Amino acid sequence: MNTLIINAADDKILFSLITDLESYTTTHINSRENFDKIMILILNFLNEHDSNLDKISEIFVNQGPGKISSIRNSIAIAKGIAFAKNIDLYGFLSEQLTDKDVDQLVKIDKKNFTNINLIKPLYSS
DSSP, X not given: OOEEEEEOSSSEEEXXXXXXXXXXXXXXXXXXXXXXXXXXXXXXXXXXXXXXXXXXXXXXXXXXXXOHHHHHHHHHHHHHHHHHHTOEEEEEEGGGSSTTOGGGGGGSOGGGSEEGGGXXXXXXO
């Protein structure tokens, strides 16, 4: 099972790929320029680790709280990928992460996460 995690709630856009054997993470500055090319960044990240969207079985996306446009864009991208590739999509909240360790998401029971149809952003003020 390969899991893609998209977390753009903070000052950096974080992508993680978790496979049965390895875990890879990369970050990018949370900027408009990077959101303009976020799909390219995701595809390049997967390609660097010998993966692609066809190998992803689930996606986790941070619902917030965080920057409004970052949360909205990352959820839209995650929903688009999940819909196009028929991938399970789960939303999580920042407070569900201990020490910002995204690897723990794949170990938590999926009942604790919001599914694709119910993901709603939580914006910070």
